[in-house]
Amino acid sequence: MVTFRCHGCGATVDAVRVLPFRCPNADASRDDTDHVLAVDGELPAWSIGAESDPFLRYRSLLSPYRLARATGLSDAAWGDVVGALDRALIAVDGRGFRITPMGEELALARALGLSGRLWVKDETLNVSGSHKARHLMGVMLYLRVLETTGLPAGRDLRGRRLAIASCGNAALAAAVVARAADWPLDVFIPPDADPAVRKRLDDLGARATLCERRPGEAGDPCFLRFREAVAAGAIPFGVQGTENGLAIEGGRTLAFEMAEQFGRLKTAPDALFVQVGGGALASALAQGFDLARLIGLVPAVPKLMTVQTAGCAPLARAWQRLDGLDLSLAARQRSKFMWPWETTPASLAHGILDDETYDWWAVAAGMRKSGGGTIVVGEDHVAAAHAAAHAHTRIRASATGTAGLAGVIAAPTAGTRIAVIFSGVER
Numbered sequence: 528m529v530t531f532r533c534h535g536c537g538a539t540v541d542a543v544r545v546l547p548f549r550c551p552n553a554d555a556s557r558d559d560t561d562h563v564l565a566v567d568g569e570l571p572a573w574s575i576g577a578e579s580d581p582f583l584r585y586r587s588l589l590s591p592y593r594l595a596r597a598t599g600l601s602d603a604a605w606g607d608v609v610g611a612l613d614r615a616l617i618a619v620d621g622r623g624f625r626i627t628p629m630g631e632e633l634a635l636a637r638a639l640g641l642s643g644r645l646w647v648k649d650e651t652l653n654v655s656g657s658h659k660a661r662h663l664m665g666v667m668l669y670l671r672v673l674e675t676t677g678l679p680a681g682r683d684l685r686g687r688r689l690a691i692a693s694c695g696n697a698a699l700a701a702a703v704v705a706r707a708a709d710w711p712l713d714v715f716i717p718p719d720a721d722p723a724v725r726k727r728l729d730d731l732g733a734r735a736t737l738c739e740r741r742p743g744e745a746g747d748p749c750f751l752r753f754r755e756a757v758a759a760g761a762i763p764f765g766v767q768g769t770e771n772g773l774a775i776e777g778g779r780t781l782a783f784e785m786a787e788q789f790g791r792l793k794t795a796p797d798a799l800f801v802q803v804g805g806g807a808l809a810s811a812l813a814q815g816f817d818l819a820r821l822i823g824l825v826p827a828v829p830k831l832m833t834v835q836t837a838g839c840a841p842l843a844r845a846w847q848r849l850d851g852l853d854l855s856l857a858a859r860q861r862s863k864f865m866w867p868w869e870t871t872p873a874s875l876a877h878g879i880l881d882d883e884t885y886d887w888w889a890v891a892a893g894m895r896k897s898g899g900g901t902i903v904v905g906e907d908h909v910a911a912a913h914a915a916a917h918a919h920t921r922i923r924a925s926a927t928g929t930a931g932l933a934g935v936i937a938a939p940t941a942g943t944r945i946a947v948i949f950s951g952v953e954r
């Protein structure tokens with residue numbers, strides 16, 4: 528049977544009976560543990576399909592598929608669940624999930640004066656224009672499996688709304704996936720949210736709630752309202768592993784695709800530069816490449832080089848404090864390493880200004896394991912990366928989505944075969 532385990536406190540969750548989203552011990556008072564649930568006993572009997580939809584191709588590596596099979600659903604029934612959502616996604620967003628392109632960008636590498644090679648994975652072509660939809664598709668498939676199997680964990684599921692705190696790519700991805708599944712969604716957004724994003728959320732039928740800061744309240748008001756909604760019964764449908772560990776899983780398909788694409792090119796990256804906000808993307812890539820190595824898709828995991836802006840770098844701060852310390856001990860002393868960034872930052876890469884790197888622990892574990900580290904870039908590098916990406920590639924990514932490349936500009940010798948992800952189409 529499928530179980531989930533918390534990397535901080537070790538609690539296990541039986542997927543038949545309980546939703547494996549937020550660790551059951553996460554709300555214990557005066558608890559300083561970093562709680563994130565992940566599927567236990569990785570490496571099931573796996574195989575890679577021939578399909579171009581990653582949620583079919585890598586199904587044996589997805590916990591909702593394992594749960595479906597363990598509770599009697601056929602492989603064809605999984606295909607039906609994915610296929611129905613795929614058709615709905617195409618109707619809502621004009622595209623379903625397909626392997627996104629990855630290519631060597633010679634002109635870009637030359638323009639940046641790199642002596643090594645550079646590959647870019649283009650996630651601007653993904654559902655809703657960014658990789659974020661992968662995270663949420665993983666969660667939605669899990670919900671659909673619970674509905675289809677009628678397991679106790681899925682009791683009264685349809686009566687509960689989905690909830691997310693975001694006003695950017697994650698909100699748009701959530702709204703597209705929720706609309707495709709015909710599941711009502713609440714989006715908690717700040718009063719200054721981009722009117723174009725608000726309009727799109729509205730068009731997709733998501734209910735947006737403007738979250739003003741309340742007097743005497745500390746922390747992000749959108750996140751606080753999201754938490755309240757979840758406490759009142761909403762299903763966490765965001766991309767922070769702490770709130771819903773399952774969101775990380777869907778993001779791992781990105782690493783599986785890259786590992787296969789590098790395999791076909793008969794090479795492998797030695798460094799992966801990733802822009803980090805809440806940390807779900809980097810966490811998913813670290814875990815995905817680790818799994819890809821275990822099953823022989825890549826010979827070794829690339830060095831995970833995480834990129835934040837100087838205006839907001841809570842992960843780099845945590846990484847410095849972690850120096851030489853036992854990670855399992857750090858997981859039980861979260862507040863010594865991760866706390867909200869004190870100042871209100873601004874950056875061209877505004878999508879990675881999360882005041883906490885929620886998934887810091889798994890990202891740190893990935894950096895440790897791969898010999899990587901953190902890079903803090905200035906606005907000059909953020910702007911240069913965005914400009915170079917537009918001048919020397921055909922990919923129309925936002926400055927948030929090219930911020931990984933800013934790390935390459937800042938630390939060009941960190942790898943000789945470098946991979947980056949461009950995500951978040953310029954809107």
Ligand SMILES: Cc1ncc(COP(=O)(O)O)c(C=O)c1O
Pocket residue numbers: 657695696697766802803804805806807808809878879881927928950951
């Ligand atoms: C385009 C893009 N790339 C990367 C990220 C960073 O992802 P994460 O918040 O999971 O670290 C974001 C987050 O909003 C994003 O929009």
